Amino acid sequence: MKITRAEVEHVARLARLELTDAELDTFTGQMDGILAYVEKLNALDTDGIVPTSHAVPMENAFRADEPTGSIGVENALANAPQRAESFFRVPKVIE
Amino acid sequence: MEIFDLTIHELHDKLKAKEVSSVEATRAMLDRIEAVDGQVNAYITVTPEQALVEAEAADRRIAAGDIAPLTGIPMGLKDIFITKGIRTTCGSRILENFVPPYDGTAVAKLKEQGAVIVGKLNQDEFAMGSSNESSYFGPVKNPWNLECTPGGSSGGSAAAIAARTATATLGTDTGGSIRQPASHCSCVGVKPTYGRVSRYGVIAYASSLDQVGPLTRDVTDAALLLGAVAGYDPKDSTSVNTPVPDYLAGLKSGGKGLKIGLPKQYFIEGLDPDVKRAMDEAIALYKSLGAELREVSLPHTEYAVATYYLIATAEASSNLARYDGVRFGHRADEIRGLKEMYAKTRAEGFGSEVKRRIMLGTYALSSGYYDAYYVKAQKVRTLIMQDFLNAFNEVDVLLTPIAPTPPFKIGEKLADPLQMYLSDIFTIPVNLAGTCGISIPAGFSAAGLPIGLQLIGKPFGEATILSTAYAFEQETQWHLKKAPL
Numbered sequence: 001m002k003i004t005r006a007e008v009e010h011v012a013r014l015a016r017l018e019l020t021d022a023e024l025d026t027f028t029g030q031m032d033g034i035l036a037y038v039e040k041l042n043a044l045d046t047d048g049i050v051p052t053s054h055a056v057p058m059e060n061a062f063r064a065d066e067p068t069g070s071i072g073v074e075n076a077l078a079n080a081p082q083r084a085e086s087f088f089r090v091p092k093v094i095e
Numbered sequence: 096m097e098i099f100d101l102t103i104h105e106l107h108d109k110l111k112a113k114e115v116s117s118v119e120a121t122r123a124m125l126d127r128i129e130a131v132d133g134q135v136n137a138y139i140t141v142t143p144e145q146a147l148v149e150a151e152a153a154d155r156r157i158a159a160g161d162i163a164p165l166t167g168i169p170m171g172l173k174d175i176f177i178t179k180g181i182r183t184t185c186g187s188r189i190l191e192n193f194v195p196p197y198d199g200t201a202v203a204k205l206k207e208q209g210a211v212i213v214g215k216l217n218q219d220e221f222a223m224g225s226s227n228e229s230s231y232f233g234p235v236k237n238p239w240n241l242e243c244t245p246g247g248s249s250g251g252s253a254a255a256i257a258a259r260t261a262t263a264t265l266g267t268d269t270g271g272s273i274r275q276p277a278s279h280c281s282c283v284g285v286k287p288t289y290g291r292v293s294r295y296g297v298i299a300y301a302s303s304l305d306q307v308g309p310l311t312r313d314v315t316d317a318a319l320l321l322g323a324v325a326g327y328d329p330k331d332s333t334s335v336n337t338p339v340p341d342y343l344a345g346l347k348s349g350g351k352g353l354k355i356g357l358p359k360q361y362f363i364e365g366l367d368p369d370v371k372r373a374m375d376e377a378i379a380l381y382k383s384l385g386a387e388l389r390e391v392s393l394p395h396t397e398y399a400v401a402t403y404y405l406i407a408t409a410e411a412s413s414n415l416a417r418y419d420g421v422r423f424g425h426r427a428d429e430i431r432g433l434k435e436m437y438a439k440t441r442a443e444g445f446g447s448e449v450k451r452r453i454m455l456g457t458y459a460l461s462s463g464y465y466d467a468y469y470v471k472a473q474k475v476r477t478l479i480m481q482d483f484l485n486a487f488n489e490v491d492v493l494l495t496p497i498a499p500t501p502p503f504k505i506g507e508k509l510a511d512p513l514q515m516y517l518s519d520i521f522t523i524p525v526n527l528a529g530t531c532g533i534s535i536p537a538g539f540s541a542a543g544l545p546i547g548l549q550l551i552g553k554p555f556g557e558a559t560i561l562s563t564a565y566a567f568e569q570e571t572q573w574h575l576k577k578a579p580l
Contacts, residue, residue, distance in 0.1 A: 015457040031454060041475055079424070
């Protein structure tokens with residue numbers, strides 16, 4: 001086994017995903033199979049190989065630090081599930 | 096020949112000659128959507144009122160003698176493109192009622208030319224899939240055979256071309272999501288070089304792989320549409336500031352004297368016999384046109400799928416952290432506290448394929464596994480990129496199949512995600528290498544299902560793959576066949 005049900009449960013907590021028992025069972029089996037498949041990368045010697053995070057060689061993309069327009073408070077709040085005045089309303093943060 | 100059958104350039108000529116108005120063309124397309132989309136399910140949202148307003152504006156512009164290649168052309172957009180005032184779902188319940196406050200750059204460029212947006216197209220949820228079966232809004236049916244998938248994730252974009260419910264469409268390609276559905280629906284699909292088209296206003300899946308590109312009826316249209324959306328955009332920090340060639344002007348320069356590479360790892364045992372026959376015919380055709388064909392090797396091809404499913408899922412797990420129920424999108428009811436809100440909202444809002452990929456990516460980035468999985472995959476990505484650079488020292492273009500088989504049946508691969516992932520083996524390496532590829536219609540299976548041909552170019556070699564594709568198209572009739580709808 002590459003991954004146990006308990007590890008899948010832990011990953012779900014990290015990913016902020018509430019999974020049902022059935023989903024945990026299914027994902028444990030499927031992730032185990034996929035992780036076993038990706039093991040094939042270990043057959044390659046990659047010592048000294050530089051990792052690629054970006055396919056096109058680029059330097060930093062800077063722009064002038066000048067204020068520009070924004071979408072405004074009403075537009076920003078237009079899709080809010082809940083709002084209060086000009087704020088996003090969420091359940092109490094402090095436990 | 097109906098108005099909805101026309102290519103961009105054919106409709107443009109009629110608009111310019113005042114033989115037809117944009118309002119007439121748009122009405123014809125909306126009627127066509129009404130007539131056949133119930134069978135295909137290519138559209139998530141149709142926007143008739145806005146489309147007719149845009150068409151009237153286009154007609155006024157044409158009357159004033161101001162017509163660009165896309166003025167008045169009815170187009171559909173994959174629902175991954177942010178559109179001001181038009182619901183944008185990305186195929187997900189979590190964005191079911193999301194109405195963006197701005198247009199992305201590609202959409203803004205289409206609107207600048209006066210294109211008419213008739214609606215938003217179905218797709219795999221968050222562009223994660225190869226069959227368009229992970230959409231919250233139901234699967235898309237392949238117009239060539241309604242029991243088959245159109246491919247994915249831009250399945251709606253390809254199916255709309257085949258069903259003739261859009262003159263042209265835009266899609267996105269992270270691991271083959273333009274090219275594979277284009278192949279399965281017998282249309283032309285271009286995955287440009289990474290950084291060629293702005294990703295600003297495109298909902299992110301895997302940021303180092305995602306690219307925007309056209310799906311069209313023929314290569315000329317692909318050149319037109321790519322030219323319209325390509326170019327540097329200061330709003331996208333990965334946009335590349337290099338001039339956009341006139342793709343249309345260079346179309347007729349392909350074929351003779353060209354060196355075409357055949358990567359031996361793509362012509363393997365197990366390739367569907369119909370696909371193999373189509374490839375053999377294409378190779379013979381290019382030889383007859385005076386191209387020089389030779390075998391090349393891309394030795395790390397077999398590692399591409401594993402590399403992709405670590406890198407893409409890692410990036411996705413990070414990108415999809417923004418869907419938390421706070422600022423936009425779905426929020427779960429009856430929650431006690433913030434953590435529960437996050438977990439329940441995401442559980443309700445995401446489908447199983449998206450959850451699976453978030454889980455894989457979270458695992459690959461988690462403490463203790465980061466180097467073993469994520470960094471290892473990034474190193475193998477370097478080797479895959481080097482394979483392409485080496486091959487392009489010998490040849491101008493690579494010719495390969497797009498998919499190992501013709502379109503498969505809806506439901507056929509749903510139970511085994513790994514089998515579904517492996518079907519992208521011929522398209523994924525192009526994304527990892529960041530280079531460009533095109534899919535063009537190259538024949539049909541014995542069962543009458545479309546087969547596509549892939550041409551892969553050097554980075555920023557879009558003009559070469561387009562002209563090479565055009566040379567093939569001039570000698571074949573595949574692109575002229577219509578799906579029986």
